[in-house]
Amino acid sequence: MDTHNIVNFCIENSISENNQNIVLEYLKGLNRSGLKEATIRNNEHFLRFLLTHTKTDLDKFTRKDVNDIQDAINDWTKKNGKPASPTSKMQYKITLQRFLKGYGASTNNKELIELAKFGFAKVEGKKLESEDILSEEEVEKIIACCIGIRDKALVAIIYELGARVGEIQNCKIGDVKDHPYGFHITLNGKTGRRQVLLHKYQVYLKQWLVAHPNVNDPKAPLFTTAREYADSSYGKNKKKQGKDEPRAHSPLRTISMNLLLKKAARKAGIKKNVYCHLLRHSQATRLANTMTEQQLKKQMGWAGSSNMAQTYVHLSNPEIDNAVLASYGIRVVQDKEGNKVNRCARCSMPIPSGMRYCDCGMPVTQEAAQDKEMLIADVLTYLQQDPALLAKVSSKIK
Known part of the structure; x- marks a missing residue:
């Protein structure tokens, strides 16, 4: 100590x-x-x-x-x-x-x-609402706006693993092992050690390991500072810093992680209060759709007796929403992971993520629909300036 x-x-x-x-x-x-x-x-x-x-x-x-x-x-x-x-x-x-x-x-x-026997009012922590949670699309926008591969990998890994910040700070190069579908990463947190799979965002970790300054040292922090620091210059009294002390890359501090995340979120246009632990909340909410309560506890590193899993099950309750939609004759189709499969309202074909228009020409996003309305307005304005052309087009429509 x-x-x-x-x-x-x-x-x-x-x-x-x-x-x-x-x-x-x-x-x-x-x-x-x-x-x-x-x-x-x-x-x-x-x-x-x-x-x-x-x-x-x-x-x-x-x-x-x-x-x-x-x-x-x-x-x-x-x-x-x-x-x-x-x-x-x-x-x-x-x-x-x-x-x-x-x-x-x-x-x-x-x-x-x-x-020690004195009383005081107990304060309940602020409860997250579903609108506070980051969607996967929002997280990916934040990752895209991060500066440098280290920051992209950091945000992606905290999110996909649902890791605590302290677990990421404790993580070493030696805790990362290859897996046929990505990487197995051992996290050491307040409830002990657990091994979790990184799959979807494995490409960011692969790129970061290529750039990592101490990738061949199993004891090196997985996420390090860009600069090297002497032992007495990091988190200690600056007056005691020695010029000739050995210098090394240090683990990223919590404040640094939160600052880079907030900066990327602002750049991505995310208006929510974004912080590292919100990534964990958001992943827990997503996984609550597809995992049992016990599976979720193991993934997130909660004790077997913990009630935390119930919090996220309550935040994410698609069964109720789907039942309401079914009462109106709308059937929500989901993939194997429980994610909603969007379908075109005109032809019912599935719409891949990121598509603005269906193959049949139907706009499938609000932005695409607005663009279509603006295009129609522009065409009508142009036609009104040429009565002969407008009459010809009108006759074709009839």
Whole structure:
């Protein structure tokens, strides 16, 4: 466990030696208990907040001190001046309870354990609606607008695998194995390791592996920074950076992934709030059409007892829509993957994805229909300028 960041923070903010020792021992205890690095990092972020909002020794906290911290959390604003989300505030209060209870138990401080008993309103996270989800067509537009093959492969793989960002950051070159239908990729996430198949967008990964700067190193991150960084220059105190340190390509950070994705989405004209985890939500919704609940849990890396699969089954319920359409005499035909097969309203022939017109000439998209109307209007305007030609055409129509 790296403690340099929290130590430097305490020094720069003149935190008392007692409080510094308390937070260090608490973080080391979390590390010894086997918690994941991301969880420990989140606790460290909270402890920084705690240390900057109290001058009291943490092992001598009173009810007033706990109330003051809760008030500070309620008034919490981020660096951009915007208030923290209700969910973030609730999480900090939960982390405060765990700190008081955990550190109190480890030091036999019954007063701290008692202080952990405070209530607060539970906040439900924002529920995604079906209109928030990205369609496959929208994802492909975003991929097309990504700059460079690394970014295209990143977006495509997060989407097709339904991967968590942390799983992609943990992914190494050695986790990628050839498969007759693409690649098997081993993801290591909060529920353990799982192997998933990359098929549809395998071409992007093939191209990225050709361009990857460390493709022959099995331990190299699958998605790396374009630049090389020294060990102390990436995510650490820049003042400690050494000019002669070994430099290497580092794993892409979450903020970098989200920024490149948002930039590509804007370029593609997508108006939705696009972020990396939305790709996972969108794929889970798509797969809910064709997979059983247990299959979906395995694909997405959810525990067997998790209720997450039900969320996406509810978001994607084509059976009800199809039943309503059937009541009007409309039969929705689906392919083997459960995707709707569009058919021409005139001749009933199937329409491949991306086609604007059927072979019979019927426009099959709204844009094509609008283009046809504009063309008809232009022709009529032209004919009105030539009465003789208009009369000839009219006689042919009759």
